[in-house]
Amino acid sequence: MTHLYLSALRFDFRCPTLQQLVERLAEPARRPLDCYTRALYAFALLGQSRPEGLTVMEEVLAQAEEHPKTLHVLLHGLWLGQDLDQGAERLLALSSRPALATGSDPIVLFRVAGALRRLGRYDEGLGAIDRAIDCLPSGDISVHADLVRERSLICAARDLHQHRSPARTSSGVPS
Structure with missing residues (x-):
């Protein structure tokens, strides 16, 4: 259910709200976030052109391997983040991964x-x-x-x- 709600926020481009909700989920008293939820967090940061989103994205990529849905979330964040350092180049690099380069x-x-x-x-x-x-x-x-x-x-x-x-x-x- 959480993934559905967070994904709805993603497609509505409600990045600050998505960021806040994931940060509340990640509080120390709760369980660690799964890779897809962390990808949604990266999307929220990337979509706001926040450079820390690139760090979160790299962490997710280290674990996501070639999971297409997770990679699509990251690709979407890079696409939305118009002011990211080398955002377009990073998007092209991500799109060349086997799961996306069909x-x-x-x-x-x-x-x-x-x-x-x-x-x-x-x-x-x-x-x-x-x-x-x-x-x-x-x-x-x-x-x-x-x-x-x-x-x-x-x-x-x-x-x-x-x-x-x-x-x-x-x-x-x-x-």
Whole structure:
């Protein structure tokens, strides 16, 4: 029951509330937290771009091995934490773990596309988001809108980047 409630808070992006609840569960008088709950705690911290979330994430990764649901929680936290030191690079590294690097999980591809956008690797991001859209089951409108929105963000970021860069001739000299 606890996992369900904490997961609901995760998907509602209620990071401070999730953090507080897990911290109450972790009080010394209680039993140690399981790996998944600790991953949810890391998510709460990462989602707030708090650097201590990276430490908790590393501790969870040392125990989680290749448990897909736990890895997805951490991936989600890295995706949400826009101001984490090397957050996009860490997300890409995590997404390359065997449990996530199937190439057929639209959520992993969605998060990878966002990381690539943050890194300015727009063409790769478009490729990842197009693969994500292609991997969705027909009629899955709940996730489709998020993927299309990410595709639009990548295109807008690419267009903005191209308009900010000075026009160059074929020799590489600004025109």
